[in-house]
Amino acid sequence: MKQGITPIDVENTFGKDEIIVSKTNLKGHITYVNDVFCRLAEMPEEEAIGAPHNVIRHPDMPRSIFYFLWQQIQSKKEIFAYVKNMAKSGKYYWVFAHVTPTIDADGNIVGFHSSRRAAPKNEIDLISKLYDEIRSVEKSYSNSKQGMEAGVDYIKNLLLDKGMTYDEFVWSVGD
Template identity: 55%
Template sequence: MTRKVIHPTGIERPYDQEELIVSKTDLKGHITYANDVFLRLSKYPEEEVIGAPHSLIRHPDMPRSVFKLLWDTIQAKKEIFAYVLNMARNGDHYWVFAHVTPTFDAKGNVTGYHSNRRKPDAAQIEKIKPLYAALLTEEKRHDNRKDGMQRGYELLLNTLKNKEVEYDEFVFSL
């Protein structure tokens, strides 16, 4: 199925601090569950979400290198916290503070992924925006998207190294 191109509107979708956005995916990142808050914020009906790639809500201003870090981490059977800019079906956006974890079966095998997201403080978003802008600029400098993502990823790792922190320490320090 071909998806229509959605353009950002620049309008932020409001939601309450207490709300919890939940989704689950299979090993390939296709959505297997989305709660009512996810559906309301994304403006997608459940029948269009289930089975779709989670990238369905990816905002074009979100660096791909951050998703590389996320996927590398959860595929290594570890949890990750990240600030993510999502885009609704109509082009509106909303920031989330995501906690993504692998889901395990009784034998310790990863069977999918689970993400809980909350509304971050505006001050935290203002602190992450310059880094994300730098990563995105680096990614766009390269004609090949995969090369751009890799260069952005290297910039992210070097930034963390220069700050002498691990990614989780950095995220929680904002």
């Protein structure tokens, strides 16, 4: 879906009591979506199932944020993150995501589960400025891998300066 979609500066919104739910397999392909996901992504369930989850990734998202996400969930830990997603029309929607690995009875990761709520406007304002800074660092490198690594270093240094872990920082945004 994402290929050829031009982002537009129009927001899809959803209620503070609504939750977007999706599940993926180990390769990040969607295995389940709820109706809120379908409505916001502007995609029928039949189209979403089997698609890579990054089909809703907005180009404003720094790659290094997803690095942190994957590091956590592949270590069998949950992560919370602010994410800007993109609908099929190019509209955007901000979420506060809770992503967890799905573990089988033998302790193996068999997939991933994400529940997302609407992110409050004041938190989006702060996070979007930070993400702009991180993207600027990433884009200052012609090699995308080096750019992502520089973005990760930028985040690590920011957290070090604040004396916080990633989780502590995310939870402090609303304070």
